[in-house]
Amino acid sequence: EADIYQTPRYLVIGTGKKITLECSQTMGHDKMYWYQQDPGMELHLIHYSYGVNSTEKGDLSSESTVSRIRTEHFPLTLESARPSHTSQYLCASTPRTDTDTQYFGPGTRLTVL
């Protein structure tokens, strides 16, 4: 079982606030990912990283940014939250030697009022 953690699990904030969603994994996985998930829709990749100091934008245009200063930590930041950012955010990771299986965290449910 994968050990990947996300905090907070639930967050309700007002428009214009800056927020950071935390993601940590204790498995030493090189590759990490952030997805956005809305009900009845596919998971959309918004950011990914292949290792320390590596970050890339995914398929879904996002106003968020990420950083990867340590292997185990991959935070996602929204500088100015808007109601359109309301969604479920999922973090995932893959070991270097693995093929394509990804291990997911429990998710953060974000609501922007």
Next chain:
Amino acid sequence: QKEVEQDPGPLSVPEGAIVSLNCTYSNSAFQYFMWYRQYSRKGPELLMYTYSSGNKEDGRFTAQVDKSSKYISLFIRDSQPSDSATYLCAMSGPYGNNRLAFGKGNQVVVIP
């Protein structure tokens, strides 16, 4: 056309029934096929992983891949109320770098 099609319609079955789920895809370069299970308010967890065409069995779960038809299936035998969840198919290969394409997910409800 989406790369991965999965009919998201909810599926209700009585306990003990066989659950049949499927996905179709358009990109013949996909090589790896996965099924994830996601309980309400949780992250997806990997259920089955297959590489080649054919069947793979794990307990009550069977994953089937037909690359010639670009069609994958998941069967759950002797379904239990604890199987009630959303099941997502995912696949990868053409992009490299472990990027996955997901279906929308199928919500399954097993009625006791």
